[in-house]
Each structure stands twice: as structure tokens, then as C-alpha cells.
Amino acid sequence: MQSGFAFPDWAYKPESSPGSRQIQLWHFILELLRKEEYHDVIAWQGDYGEFVIKDPDEVARLWGARKCKPQMNYDKLSRALRYYYNKRILHKTKGKRFTYKFNFNKLVLVNYPFIDMGSAGSSVPQSAPPVPSAVGTHFRFPPSTPSDVLSPNAEELRSPGVFTSVARRAARGSVSDCSDGTSVASELEEVGITASDERPAERAFRSLFLPHHPRLTHDSLFRMYGVPPPAPVPFPASPLPGGPLLPPQLSPALSMTSTPSSHLPYTPSPSLASPMPGSRFSFSPEDMKRYLQAHAQSVYNYHLSPRAFPHYPSIVVPQPQRPDKGLAGPPLGAHFTAHPLHHHQQPEEPHPSPFKFKLQPPPLGRKHRDGPPTSATGHAPSGTTSTGLFVGECSSSTGRGSNSLPSGPGSGGPPKIKVESISDIESEEEVEVTEISEDDSCDVFAPTHCNGGPALLPCPEGIMDHEEDELEEDVFKTPAAPPSGAVSGISFGVGMTLLGLKAEPREGSPSSPGGTQCIPLKLRFKRRWSEDQRMEAETEEAEDKKSRAEKDEPSTREAHHQAGQLNDEGRSPASLAAPLGAGQRRVSSELQKATAQLSLENNMC
DNA sequence: TACGGAACCG
DNA sequence: CGGTTCCGTA
Numbered sequence: 141m142q143s144g145f146a147f148p149d150w151a152y153k154p155e156s157s158p159g160s161r162q163i164q165l166w167h168f169i170l171e172l173l174r175k176e177e178y179h180d181v182i183a184w185q186g187d188y189g190e191f192v193i194k195d196p197d198e199v200a201r202l203w204g205a206r207k208c209k210p211q212m213n214y215d216k217l218s219r220a221l222r223y224y225y226n227k228r229i230l231h232k233t234k235g236k237r238f239t240y241k242f243n244f245n246k247l248v249l250v251n252y253p254f255i256d257m258g259s260a261g262s263s264v265p266q267s268a269p270p271v272p273s274a275v276g277t278h279f280r281f282p283p284s285t286p287s288d289v290l291s292p293n294a295e296e297l298r299s300p301g302v303f304t305s306v307a308r309r310a311a312r313g314s315v316s317d318c319s320d321g322t323s324v325a326s327e328l329e330e331v332g333i334t335a336s337d338e339r340p341a342e343r344a345f346r347s348l349f350l351p352h353h354p355r356l357t358h359d360s361l362f363r364m365y366g367v368p369p370p371a372p373v374p375f376p377a378s379p380l381p382g383g384p385l386l387p388p389q390l391s392p393a394l395s396m397t398s399t400p401s402s403h404l405p406y407t408p409s410p411s412l413a414s415p416m417p418g419s420r421f422s423f424s425p426e427d428m429k430r431y432l433q434a435h436a437q438s439v440y441n442y443h444l445s446p447r448a449f450p451h452y453p454s455i456v457v458p459q460p461q462r463p464d465k466g467l468a469g470p471p472l473g474a475h476f477t478a479h480p481l482h483h484h485q486q487p488e489e490p491h492p493s494p495f496k497f498k499l500q501p502p503p504l505g506r507k508h509r510d511g512p513p514t515s516a517t518g519h520a521p522s523g524t525t526s527t528g529l530f531v532g533e534c535s536s537s538t539g540r541g542s543n544s545l546p547s548g549p550g551s552g553g554p555p556k557i558k559v560e561s562i563s564d565i566e567s568e569e570e571v572e573v574t575e576i577s578e579d580d581s582c583d584v585f586a587p588t589h590c591n592g593g594p595a596l597l598p599c600p601e602g603i604m605d606h607e608e609d610e611l612e613e614d615v616f617k618t619p620a621a622p623p624s625g626a627v628s629g630i631s632f633g634v635g636m637t638l639l640g641l642k643a644e645p646r647e648g649s650p651s652s653p654g655g656t657q658c659i660p661l662k663l664r665f666k667r668r669w670s671e672d673q674r675m676e677a678e679t680e681e682a683e684d685k686k687s688r689a690e691k692d693e694p695s696t697r698e699a700h701h702q703a704g705q706l707n708d709e710g711r712s713p714a715s716l717a718a719p720l721g722a723g724q725r726r727v728s729s730e731l732q733k734a735t736a737q738l739s740l741e742n743n744m745c
Numbered sequence: 746t747a748c749g750g751a752a753c754c755g
Numbered sequence: 756c757g758g759t760t761c762c763g764t765a
Contacts, residue, residue, distance in 0.1 A: 219749080232747080
């Protein structure tokens with residue numbers, strides 16, 4: 141058996157992945173945002189992540205088209221958006237009509253790396269959202285099932301990301317199809333076939349994700365995607381000597397962990413460099429990676445849930461390529477260290493790759509409710525759409541009308557208590573702190589064991605969950621800076637800054653085994669992270685708890701227990717609870733990890 | 746215009 | 756789960 145280091149199921153839930161069939165509203169919004177074509181209907185505005193829906197009806201229409209819900213309208217769409225508030229994916233910008241704000245810091249991109257929203261090139265005028273763009277990178281496609289995963293190859297898969305902006309172009313078409321995208325056809329196309337033109341979006345996505353490892357066989361890809369992989373991969377064959385394989389499990393974890401920070405130093409990120417506040421983030425691979433990482437975590441934390449980002453595996457952040465040393469040893473961690481992937485194509489290159497995207501089947505109407513078709517509510521039908529397509533087929537049966545159900549609470553309901561998290565509000569004053577969660581990587585990933593190798597232990601979900609809950613609010617409200625911060629910050633940038641961590645970690649532990657110079661830095665960062673993290677964790681915990689308290693608890697706890705055993709650093713309950721003491725432990729663990737990693741990496745160093 | 750509960754759906 | 760639909764409220 142292969143070691144299946146597969147990651148636990150729970151780790152992947154394909155359903156919402158980018159490639160997966162159901163597109164999520166926020167994904168969609170992002171897509172629209174990135175396209176200039178739609179700038180008149182929706183566009184970035186103001187702050188980082190803030191966008192305004194200029195033409196609500198149109199947006200709704202587009203969305204409806206995408207989902208094959210002809211009856212969609214802004215009211216409904218907005219409801220959906222409102223649900224995002226709780227998830228913290230979005231916030232409403234108060235006072236401004238139709239204006240919402242993404243919580244990029246924690247979320248998104250992860251799923252849709254390709255979206256580089258703002259990047260658009262500079263083309264976008266002011267509106268350009270400073271959003272981080274495509275961070276495509278390594279996002280791995282989550283296999284549906286663990287079983288799928290399996291092969292080591294798969295691992296490799298995650299390969300380097302491609303950070304291209306491809307996305308942008310790619311995305312374009314996305315809006316359209318109800319019919320078209322649909323499954324069947326598209327699958328075929330994508331499959332490798334080229335599809336050169338159609339559905340750019342899909343392709344793009346796919347391309348992004350695609351692993352470029354040649355090694356991956358179709359099969360593997362196939363498994364991963366569930367779709368046949370595109371054949372040719374544009375990337376060079378594995379550059380890594382070691383072969384792409386490394387113990388997968390380790391690497392991911394490790395890499396995540398240490399990586400981010402460590403590299404930072406070396407790379408001057410443009411973003412940092414440039415003071416641009418809020419403005420855009422550089423698309424350099426490094427940044428992106430980092431960003432991604434960060435997001436990744438966020439995501440998790442976020443609740444976006446694993447699916448969004450399978451735990452570390454997916455991310456694995458490739459290390460930023462080390463500029464100088466080309467050599468790049470094949471550190472383990474890096475399987476994919478960024479190979480030289482060609483990120484090149486920035487401009488808008490279309491990638492030839494198809495992506496699978498399934499659209500959903502035609503809608504049925506809803507059974508119950510509907511009533512007589514109220515016939516159109518008057519959406520403006522046609523016309524506008526740029527891309528034309530859309531909705532062709534949706535069967536719309538729905539005519540929702542009036543059948544009203546009594547829906548009343550009627551009987552018996554057990555009293556539900558809802559607890560809302562009050563704190564949400566915090567956003568207001570919230571500190572922007574945090575963010576840095578990335579460090580979770582450590583914990584979260586703790587997985588070293590988890591995935592662990594050979595055995596796949598199921599990582600306790602709980603851990604994550606709990607942790608993940610949400611720490612996130614963080615930056616959300618940030619004024620404008622996030623991008624840069626985030627990026628750079630990812631590791632510490634933001635955190636530091638915000639937190640005031642400043643760069644100085646005390647380097648308590650003197651030596652690192654490797655002796656490498658690198659180490660120290662890494663360690664430092666780590667520590668820092670850990671600390672931060674802790675803080676966050678605590679905070680978050682508290683907050684969350686409120687809200688979720690009721691629900692989750694039980695399970696969570698259990699999970700924790702396990703967790704505790706497995707990895708200390710993975711915040712066991714205790715650790716969380718315990719402020720410092722635990723922290724130390726954690727640190728040490730981290731150190732170890734770091735060390736380990738270093739050793740791996742140290743080639744580079 | 747915006748919010749959010751509730752039921753329902755896939 | 757992630758909406759969609761509907762609705763009452765503000």
C-alpha cells in the first residue's frame with residue numbers, strides 16, 4: 141500500500157473547490173470583480189477588498205445564470221451575501237449602498253487563487269483592488285476521497301503553483317453558462333483536450349491547479365480531480381532531483397511551517413517595499429505564496445473549512461524560490477519548491493488548460509413552495525449579458541409564487557437557542573492584529589503526525605476546528621492595508637507590525653543544530669508565530685466559543701484530547717488554555733520542527 | 746435598503 | 756453546507 145499518506149478525508153472536501161462543481165457565490169463575485177467587463181456592474185472600490193455592486197440586478201442575473209436560477213434577484217443574492225457575514229467572508233460596508241467588503245485576509249483566495257482580482261493589471265484604475273491576487277500556487281486539488289489521494293504522486297501534485305495571472309483571463313467566461321458548462325461536455329473537453337477556447341475560466345482554473353508534475357499521471361490527476369487530467373503539463377519535469385517525492389507528509393507540514401517566514405527575509409517583497417498602502421500586492425510568486433499561506437490558514441481558521449484548504453497538504457507552500465541559489469536542493473519540503481515554474485505568463489496568457497468545472501444541473505424548481513409562476517419578475521432578460529450564454533437551459537420551473545407554508549414555529553419545537561456571537565461586532569474595534577495565524581501551520585499542521593506518514597492518523601479535526609473557528613476577524617476591517625501587510629506580513633509582517641511584535645524575537649534558543657544561519661531566523665519567526673498564535677487562539681477561542689459554544693463543544697473537546705496527545709503544539713486544549721506554559725512547549729516543538737525542516741532545507745541555506 | 750429567521754433544496 | 760426562497764422587521 142502506498143503509504144497513503146493521504147490526507148484524511150475531512151481534509152478535502154472538494155465540493156467547493158474551485159474546480160468543483162458548485163461555484164460559490166463569493167467565488168463568483170470575485171470572478172466578476174476581476175473582469176473588467178463587469179466593471180460596470182460590480183467593481184472594486186475603496187478599501188481593500190471593498191466592492192460595490194453597481195448594478196444589483198445584473199449581478200443577480202449573472203449569478204442566477206451561473207447557478208441556473210433564473211429567478212435570482214438581488215434580494216436573494218443579497219441574502220446569500222448576508223450569510224457570509226457570519227462566516228466572515230464578507231462584511232457590509234455600512235453607509236454605502238451595495239457595498240461589501242471581502243475579508244481577504246482570511247479567506248478567499250485560497251480557493252480561488254486564480255483570481256487575481258485586482259491585478260488586473262494595472263489596468264484597473266483606481267478601482268483596482270488591492271487584493272492579492274492569484275495565489276494560485278500550490279493549491280492542490282483536493283481529492284475527493286482519501287483513497288483518491290493515495291498515490292504518492294499525488295503528492296507531488298501539488299506542485300508548484302503557478303501563479304499566473306492567467307486567471308484573469310481565464311475567468312472570463314465563467315459567468316455564462318448554465319448550460320454549457322455543464323458537466324459533460326466540459327469534462328470531456330477539459331480533459332485534456334484542449335479546449336482551447338471555450339470556457340476559459342475553467343481552463344484557467346485548471347491550469348492553475350494542475351500540477352505540473354509530469355509525473356503525475358493522468359490517473360493521478362484524474363483521481364484528484366475526478367477528471368481526466370490534462371495531458372501535457374507545461375512544466376518541466378521534475379526538477380527536483382530527489383524526485384519529487386519526499387515524504388509527503390512531512391514536507392507539507394514542515395514546509396508550511398517554517399517556510400514562510402524563513403524566506404521572507406530574503407525576499408524583499410515588493411509589497412513591502414512599496415509602501416503602497418492598500419494598494420496592490422505584488423504578484424510575485426513569493427508574495428503570492430506567502431499570501432496564500434496566510435490565507436490558507438485563514439481559511440481554515442476561518443471556517444472556510446478545510447475543504448477550502450486542505451490542511452497543509454494543499455498548501456504546501458513552496459518556498460519562494462530562492463533567488464539566489466538556484467540550486468535549490470530539493471529540500472523536502474519543497475517538493476515543489478517552486479520550481480521554476482513558469483509563472484511567466486503574466487500577461488494574460490491563456491493557458492491551455494482546461495479545467496473542469498461542472499455546472500450544475502438544471503434547476504428544478506422547488507417543489508413545495510412554488511406556485512404559479514409569477515412569471516417573470518421582470519428581470520431583464522437578455523440583453524446584457526456580455527457573455528451571452530448563460531442560462532440557456534435552465535429549466536426554470538420554479539416559479540415561486542406563493543404557496544405559503546405556515547412555517548410557523550408551530551409545534552413543538554424544541555427551543556432553539558441561538559447564540560449569536562456577539563463579538564462579531566468586534567470588528568469594529570477589533571484589532572487588526574492577528575492575522576498571522578498562519579502559523580497555524582504549525583499547529584494545524586501538526587500533522588506531521590497527522591498525516592503522518594504512514595499512518596494516517598486522522599487528524600483530529602477538532603483541533604482544527606476549534607482552532608479554526610474563527611480567529612479571524614482580524615484584519616478585516618482593516619483599512620486598506622492589508623494587502624501589503626498581508627503579504628509581507630504574512631508571516632510576520634502584519635503580525636509584527638500590528639502586534640508590535642516587531643521583529644525581534646528573542647532568540648532564546650541559541651543554537652540551532654544546523655547551525656545554519658538560516659535557522660535562527662526561522663526559529664525566531666516561529667516563535668513569534670507561536671506566540672501570536674497563541675494569542676489569537678485564545679482570543680478567538682473565547683470569541684468563538686460564545687457563539688458556538690453550544691454546538692461544538694462536545695466534539696471539539698474530544699478532538700482536543702487526541703490532539704493533545706499527538707502534538708503538543710497543536711494546541712491541545714491545554715495548550716490553548718494555558719497561556720504561556722504551553723506556549724513554551726509549543727515552541728520547542730516548533731523548534732524541532734523547524735529544525736527538521738531546516739535540515740531538510742538547509743541545502744539551500 | 747438592509748437584516749436575519751425559517752424552511753427548503755441539492 | 757451553501758445557498759434559495761420568502762418574509763417580517765427596521
